[in-house]
Amino acid sequence: PSRRPPAPGSRAADAEAAGPASEGPIVARNQAETGPANARWRALLAEGGPILADGAMGTMLFASGLQFGDPPEAWNVSNPEVVRRIHRGYLEAGSRIVMTNTFGGNRLRLRLHSLDKRVSELNRTAAILARSEVDAAGGRALVAGDIGPTGEIMAPLGTLDENEAVDVFAEQAAALVAGGVDVIWIETMSHLSEIGAAIRGVRQASATVPIIATMTFDTRGYTMMGVSPEQAARSLLEAGADAIGGNCGNGPDELLPVVSKMAAVAPDAVLVAKSNAGMPELVDLRAVYRADPPTMAEAALGFRAAGARIIGACCGSSPAHLAAMGKALGVPHPG
Secondary structure (H helix, E strand, O other), X not given: OOOOOOOOOOOHHHHHXXXXXXXXXXXXXXXXXXXXXXXXXXXXXXXXXXXXXXXXXXXXXXXXXXXXXXXXXXXXXXXXXXXXXHHHHXXXXXXXXXXXXXXXXXXXXXXXXXXXXXXXXXXXHHHHHHHHHHHHOOOOOEEEEEEOOOOOOEOOOXXXXXXXXXXXXHHHHHHHHHOOOOEEEEEEEOOHHHHHHHHHXXXXXXXXXXXXXXXXXXXXXXXXXXXXXXHHHHHHHHOOOOEEEEEEOOOHHHHHHHHHHHHXXXXXXXXXXXXXXXXXXXXXXXXXOOOOHXXXXXXXXXXXXXXXXXXXXXXXXXXXXHHHHHXXXXXXXXX
């Protein structure tokens, strides 16, 4: 579909750098099969069928008492049992990939809370918490080290230098790997330069850990920085990601065409769909998500039909949503 050209100096950099989206299908370079990768990741893919990921962490923490503006990552140390309970809920719902409580665990975000000297501690602890719950549940699930954006804008539109970004992500990834994660999940990215820096940073920390990379798309079908699903698919696979897709956004209806477009240009890729539980609404200064478990279960079937292999949920979701999604997908349920 056509769209208005971005205003000069606003969103063009990523889209132009990504190249045209009309080229023929690309072949996914599946690092899990052709390169060094985690054996647990390879084994999970080899099982066949859809893979149920987990759901929200942040909104679950808010429901447990986290105050708006406070860093969720601090709860890995101050309230570890709450974090563990959230992981446990998703595992009991059937999730095979659980993400660490480290979305904002890079030093640039943590600096806002004077926690930038505790990057290693907070990320490593988060990985250990998730690993302990996975092991207690039988060890069938994978632990994904969650890496979100820095919160800064990459140069030349912003001030974040590419080399610094790589170093920031490498520091976080190294701590997650030290804590025992099976994969790294880079999520909620809008800028190809930033997600590219994140992938390079992860590779500095580990040459073998598998990488899941997902971007966030708006109602127009583009990221905030003007990246299309086709451009994202090409760039992420060329950068060496093992699985690609979309997360967050405005609900499953917005993410479904994103998955379809990625599947069209990368039919062999492991595709990921992890949408919010509907479009957020502001109620009493809190975001409220209206999509109930049956709605998300129906969405899961749509994602699978569109080509997604890894299917989960993002903001506003709960273990109840994931349980309904898993049942709809026919994935094995623990117990």
